[in-house]
Amino acid sequence: MKTRKLFAMLLAASLIASLASCGNSGDTSSTGSSDSDSQTSSSTSDSSTAESSTPAxxxxxxxxxxxxxxxxxxxxxxxxxxxxxxxxxxxxxxxxxxxxxxxxxxxxxxxxxxxxxxxxxxxxxxxxxxxxxxxxxxxxxxxxxxxxxxxxxxxxxxxxxxxxxxxxxxxxxxxxxxxxxxxxxxxxxxxxxxxxxxxxxxxxxxxxFPSDTITSHISMFMRTDWAEEAGYDLSANIESGSISLTQFLEYCQAIKDAGLAEYPWYNTSSYVGNVLDRVTEASGVIQNAYYKGDDGMYHWGPAEEETGVKEALRQIKQAYDNGLLYPEFYTLQDPDDIGHFYAAGDAAANMYTGMAAWFDRYEQYMQENLGVSFWDTSDVFILTDDEGVAHDDPSTxxxxxxxxxxxxxxxxxxxxxxxxxxxxxxxxxxxxxxxxxxxxxxxxxxxxxxxxxxxxxxxxxxxxxxxxxxxxxxxxxxxDDYSFINPGFTETSREKVTDLYNKRAEITSVKDEEIDWDLSSYSSQAMNLASMTYADEYANIITKDGDFDTNYDQWVSDKLSMIQPVLDELNAAFAE
Amino acid sequence: MTSLAKEKKTVTAAHATGMQKLAINFKKYWQIYLLLIPALVWYLLFAYYPMAGLQLAFKTYKAKIGIWGSPWCGFQNFEAVFRDMYFWRSVGRTLLINVGRLVINFPAPILVALMLNELRVGRYKKVMQTVFTFPHFLSWVVVASIMTNLLSIDGLVNSALSAAGIPTINFLGSEKIFQPMLYITDIWKSAGYSSIIYLSAISGIDQDQYEAAEIDGATRWQRIWSVTLPNILPTISVLFIMTTGNLMTAGFDQIFNLSNAATKNVAEVLDMYIYRITFTASTDFGFSTAVSLFRSIINMTLLVIANKGSKMMGGTGLFG
The missing domain is CATH 3.40.190.10 (Periplasmic binding protein-like II)
Structure with a gap:
C-alpha cells in the first residue's frame, strides 16, 4: 500500500515537472532562445570592438x-x-x-x-x-x-x-x-x-621567431651513437635535420636487432598520437580532426584516405607489435617517458618539446645520469611523412x-x-x-x-x-619565443633550435595557409558529444588484438555515427 | 482519572491510526525523538535539498542566473542523451560489470565473515580481521599504484614469470583481464570491511541454537549451513536489495584509476561517460544531470523490484 502511495507521489511529481518544463520551453523560445543558442556563431560580429589604434x-x-x-x-x-x-x-x-x-x-x-x-x-x-x-x-x-x-x-x-x-x-x-x-x-x-x-x-x-612561418617545435630525440653501432646510416638525416616515420621505425628496428634496447621508443600515448599529427593531415590529436577539403566541404580526418592517418597508424601498430614501442606506453606519464632516454638510458628515441631549454636539460641529465654528452651521442630531428613534409596546422x-x-x-x-x-x-x-x-x-x-x-x-x-x-x-x-636569443641557454642549444625552426619552415605543410576560424570557433552539442581524446583512441587501436584493418574500420564506423551530425552542421553553415 | 476514562484512552490508543500512533509516541518519548533532529537536518540539507538541482536535467544551465533562474528546455537534454550510442554502451557496460559484482563480489564478505567466525584462537581472529579490513582504508589511487607496480610489464608478477621462463602477460592493457581485475581488487579492498556487518549479525545469533545443533551431532559445515546462514539471511536480503539499487553505479574511483587508453572500451561505465562528457568537452551540466537522473531512476526501479522480489520469496524488505 505504502509502495503504491510512493509511486503515486513520484508519478505526480514527474508529471508536474514535465508540465513545468513544457510550459517554460515555450517561454524560452519566445525570448529568442533556440537550438542555435547552443552553437557558437562563427561569423565575425559586425560590432567590432577591436580598436584600429591597437599598438603594434x-x-x-x-x-x-x-x-x-x-x-x-x-x-x-x-x-x-x-x-x-x-x-x-x-x-x-x-x-x-x-x-x-x-x-x-x-x-x-x-x-x-x-x-x-x-x-x-x-x-x-x-x-x-x-x-x-x-x-x-x-x-x-x-x-x-x-x-x-x-x-x-x-x-x-x-x-x-x-x-x-x-x-x-x-x-x-x-x-x-x-x-x-x-x-x-x-x-x-x-x-x-x-x-x-x-x-x-x-x-x-x-x-x-627566426622564420616567417610559425610551426610546431615538437621533435624527435634520437641516439645517433647507437645508430652507428647498429650500422644504421643517419648521416643524410643529420644533414637535413629531419627523418620520416618510415625511416624512424627502420632505425628503431635496427637498434632492437642490434640488442641495444629492448624497446627503442618510449613515449606517452599523447606523444605517440603526436607522431601521427606530425606525419598526417588532420589526425585530431592536437587540432581538430575536422578539415575543409579541396571540394569545399568539411571532412573528418581519420575517415579519409587522403589524410594518411590510417596508414601512419598501421605503421605504428606494426612497430608496437614488433616490440619497437614500449608495450605499456599508454601507462607512461610525462616526463617518465623521456626519463628512459636521459636518465635510465634504455630508450633510443622519444618525441618531446624541441626548445633550447630542453636541449640543455637533456645535456645536463645525460651527463648526470649516464655520464655521456647529449650532443656527442644524440641529435634532434623533425619528423616528416615519407614525402618529407612536416605536418603542422596553421598556427593561432x-x-x-x-x-x-x-x-x-x-x-x-x-x-x-x-x-x-x-x-x-x-x-x-x-x-x-x-x-x-x-x-x-x-x-x-x-x-x-x-x-x-x-x-x-x-x-x-x-x-x-x-x-x-x-x-x-x-x-x-x-x-618559447625567447629560446632563440636567451643567453641563459647554451649557444649550442640556441643555434640548434634556430636551425631546426628554419629547416622546418622550408618543409612544413602550412606555408601560407589561413586559419579556418569558422571551424576553430565552432561549437555545438553534437560537437560536444563527438568529442574524444584522440591520442587515447589511437593508443587503443594500436594495442588492440586482431586485424588492424577490421579494428580501424570498425572504430571509424562507430565514431561516424557521432561525427556525421557535426559534419552536417559544419557543411550546412560553412561549406563552399 | 476514572477507570472508565483510562479504559477509553487505552481503547483509543489501540485503535489509533498510524499518524495518531506517531503523535502518541512522540508525546510519550519526545526526548528521544528530539535526538533525531540532527540526523533529520543532515538528510534535509545534504540528501533532499540537493535534489532540487535535478531540475537542471530539464534546463539549459546558465551559471550567472543559477539553477532556479536557468531557462527550461523540456526534454532536449534527454533527447541528446538517448541519441548517443556511447551512452547506451556505457549503460550496458555498467550493468554487465555490476551484475558480475553481484554474483562474484557480493558473496565475498559473507564468506569472509563465516571464515572469521569459525576461527577458534581469539588473537589470530583479531589479526586476520585487521588484515582483511585494512585495505578498505587505502584510496583507489594507492591501490591502482600498487596494481601497476605488481602487474606492469616490468612489475613483480611479470618479472617472476620471466624468471620462471614463462611469457609475460600484458595485465594492464588487456580488455579481457580488466573486468576480472576490477572484481579481484574490489574483493581485496572491500570484502574485509563489508564483512563487519555480517559478523555483527552472526554475533547476535542465539548460542543455544549452536549448542542444540552440536548435541544433535551437527558437523561444523552443517552448523554454518543450518544455523548461521538462516540467521543472517535477513541481513543478506537487506544488503542484496541495497546492492541491487546501485546496479547503475559502478564505482568511478576504481575504474578511473585502473583504466587506461588500452582498456577504455571496456571501462567506459556510466560514471566515466558522465565525466568524459562533462569535463573533456564544453561544459554541459544540463546534459550531465539528465544522465545522472536517468541513472537514479533506473537504480530506484531496480531497488523496488529487488525489494518486491525479496518479499515475494519470503525474505525481508526495505520498505512497504
Whole structure:
C-alpha cells in the first residue's frame, strides 16, 4: 500500500515537472532562445570592438619585444602601488609548497615593486579543465587564472559575464600588453567575435621567431651513437635535420636487432598520437580532426584516405607489435617517458618539446645520469611523412589564455594589468627571462648581454630560482619565443633550435595557409558529444588484438555515427 | 482519572491510526525523538535539498542566473542523451560489470565473515580481521599504484614469470583481464570491511541454537549451513536489495584509476561517460544531470523490484 502511495507521489511529481518544463520551453523560445543558442556563431560580429589604434609590437636591437607606445617600463613602475594587494592566481606548472612571494631576489622584486602577495592555487594537467570549469560556473574564479580555452565554453562564459570583459580603455592604459596581444591572431578574432576582450591568448612567439612561418617545435630525440653501432646510416638525416616515420621505425628496428634496447621508443600515448599529427593531415590529436577539403566541404580526418592517418597508424601498430614501442606506453606519464632516454638510458628515441631549454636539460641529465654528452651521442630531428613534409596546422600562435574574475575590485584589476603590461616591455622581458639585472645578467661595454648565472654553481636561472615559473615566466608572452636569443641557454642549444625552426619552415605543410576560424570557433552539442581524446583512441587501436584493418574500420564506423551530425552542421553553415 | 476514562484512552490508543500512533509516541518519548533532529537536518540539507538541482536535467544551465533562474528546455537534454550510442554502451557496460559484482563480489564478505567466525584462537581472529579490513582504508589511487607496480610489464608478477621462463602477460592493457581485475581488487579492498556487518549479525545469533545443533551431532559445515546462514539471511536480503539499487553505479574511483587508453572500451561505465562528457568537452551540466537522473531512476526501479522480489520469496524488505 505504502509502495503504491510512493509511486503515486513520484508519478505526480514527474508529471508536474514535465508540465513545468513544457510550459517554460515555450517561454524560452519566445525570448529568442533556440537550438542555435547552443552553437557558437562563427561569423565575425559586425560590432567590432577591436580598436584600429591597437599598438603594434616591434623588435628592438636586443631582439626583445617592445611596444611602439609612449608608456615605458619606467612609467609603469612610477605608478602608485602603495596599497598592498593580495592577488589570487590559479595555473598549472605551479609547484605546491614553493614560496612565490618571498625567499629569493627574483620574486621579491615583483612582490615588493608592485606591492602584491600571490595567493596561489596549483592546478595539474589532470584537474585543470575540471577545476576551472567548476570555478567559472560557480562564479568563483580566482582573480587571475590560466585557462585552456575552448570555443564552446568561451562563447558561453563571455555571454554570461562569467569572465571579466576588459574596459574600453584597456589598450590605451596598457599599451605594451595590447601590443603583445597582437602577436596571436586569436586575440583580435575572439575580441571581435564576442564583442569585447574577455580572453588574453598568450603568444607562443612574439618577435624572436627566426622564420616567417610559425610551426610546431615538437621533435624527435634520437641516439645517433647507437645508430652507428647498429650500422644504421643517419648521416643524410643529420644533414637535413629531419627523418620520416618510415625511416624512424627502420632505425628503431635496427637498434632492437642490434640488442641495444629492448624497446627503442618510449613515449606517452599523447606523444605517440603526436607522431601521427606530425606525419598526417588532420589526425585530431592536437587540432581538430575536422578539415575543409579541396571540394569545399568539411571532412573528418581519420575517415579519409587522403589524410594518411590510417596508414601512419598501421605503421605504428606494426612497430608496437614488433616490440619497437614500449608495450605499456599508454601507462607512461610525462616526463617518465623521456626519463628512459636521459636518465635510465634504455630508450633510443622519444618525441618531446624541441626548445633550447630542453636541449640543455637533456645535456645536463645525460651527463648526470649516464655520464655521456647529449650532443656527442644524440641529435634532434623533425619528423616528416615519407614525402618529407612536416605536418603542422596553421598556427593561432597561442597556448592557453589568461582570464580575470569579473568580481575583482578595480584596484586589483589595475595592479594585475600593470604587472602584465610591465612584463611585455623590453625591460620586463629581460627581467623575466634573465633574472635580476646586475646580479644574474648585465650589459658589457659593447652593450651585449652577459649572463652571470651560467658560470655559478647554479648554471641556469631555473636552478637558482626554483620558483621561477609560472607566474612571471609565463605571465603573458610565453618562454618559447625567447629560446632563440636567451643567453641563459647554451649557444649550442640556441643555434640548434634556430636551425631546426628554419629547416622546418622550408618543409612544413602550412606555408601560407589561413586559419579556418569558422571551424576553430565552432561549437555545438553534437560537437560536444563527438568529442574524444584522440591520442587515447589511437593508443587503443594500436594495442588492440586482431586485424588492424577490421579494428580501424570498425572504430571509424562507430565514431561516424557521432561525427556525421557535426559534419552536417559544419557543411550546412560553412561549406563552399 | 476514572477507570472508565483510562479504559477509553487505552481503547483509543489501540485503535489509533498510524499518524495518531506517531503523535502518541512522540508525546510519550519526545526526548528521544528530539535526538533525531540532527540526523533529520543532515538528510534535509545534504540528501533532499540537493535534489532540487535535478531540475537542471530539464534546463539549459546558465551559471550567472543559477539553477532556479536557468531557462527550461523540456526534454532536449534527454533527447541528446538517448541519441548517443556511447551512452547506451556505457549503460550496458555498467550493468554487465555490476551484475558480475553481484554474483562474484557480493558473496565475498559473507564468506569472509563465516571464515572469521569459525576461527577458534581469539588473537589470530583479531589479526586476520585487521588484515582483511585494512585495505578498505587505502584510496583507489594507492591501490591502482600498487596494481601497476605488481602487474606492469616490468612489475613483480611479470618479472617472476620471466624468471620462471614463462611469457609475460600484458595485465594492464588487456580488455579481457580488466573486468576480472576490477572484481579481484574490489574483493581485496572491500570484502574485509563489508564483512563487519555480517559478523555483527552472526554475533547476535542465539548460542543455544549452536549448542542444540552440536548435541544433535551437527558437523561444523552443517552448523554454518543450518544455523548461521538462516540467521543472517535477513541481513543478506537487506544488503542484496541495497546492492541491487546501485546496479547503475559502478564505482568511478576504481575504474578511473585502473583504466587506461588500452582498456577504455571496456571501462567506459556510466560514471566515466558522465565525466568524459562533462569535463573533456564544453561544459554541459544540463546534459550531465539528465544522465545522472536517468541513472537514479533506473537504480530506484531496480531497488523496488529487488525489494518486491525479496518479499515475494519470503525474505525481508526495505520498505512497504
Amino acid at each position: 609590437s616591434t623588435k628592438t636591437d636586443s631582439g626583445v619585444l617592445a611596444a611602439t607606445t609612449d608608456v615605458t617600463a619606467e612609467d609603469i613602475l612610477a605608478r602608485d602601488y602603495s596599497e598592498p594587494i593580495t592577488i589570487s592566481f590559479a595555473g598549472i606548472q605551479v609547484t605546491d609548497g614553493l614560496d612565490y612571494n618571498h625567499g629569493n631576489e627574483y620574486y621579491e622584486w615583483w612582490t615588493e615593486t608592485f606591492n602584491v602577495e600571490w595567493d596561489i592555487t596549483s592546478l595539474t594537467f589532470d584537474n585543470w579543465v575540471e577545476r576551472m570549469n567548476t570555478w567559472i560556473n560557480a562564479d568563483d574564479l580566482p582573480d587571475w587564472s590560466v585557462w585552456n580555452f575552448n570555443a564552446g565554453d568561451g562563447a558561453n562564459y563571455a555571454d554570461q559575464g562569467l569572465v571579466m570583459e576588459m574596459p574600453e580603455d584597456w589598450k590605451t592604459q596598457y599599451p605594451n600588453l595590447a601590443a603583445a596581444a597582437t602577436c596571436s591572431p586569436a586575440n583580435e578574432y575572439y575580441e571581435n567575435l564576442y564583442g569585447g576582450m574577455y580572453y588574453f591568448f598568450r603568444p607562443v612567439f612574439a618577435n624572436n 600562435n597561442y597556448w592557453a589564455c589568461n582570464i580575470l574574475s569579473p568580481n575583482m575590485d578595480e584596484a586589483t584589476y589595475e595592479r594585475i594589468m600593470s604587472i602584465w603590461d610591465y612584463g611585455c616591455t623590453e625591460e620586463g622581458q629581460l627581467r623575466i627571462r634573465l633574472g635580476v639585472p646586475d646580479v644574474d645578467w648585465k650589459y658589457d661595454e659593447e652593450g651585449n648581454i652577459v649572463n652571470l648565472v651560467q658560470d655559478t654553481e647554479y648554471g641556469t636561472l631555473e636552478n637558482k630560482y626554483t620558483s621561477l615559473y609560472p607566474i612571471t615566466g609565463n605571465m603573458f608572452i610565453l618562454s
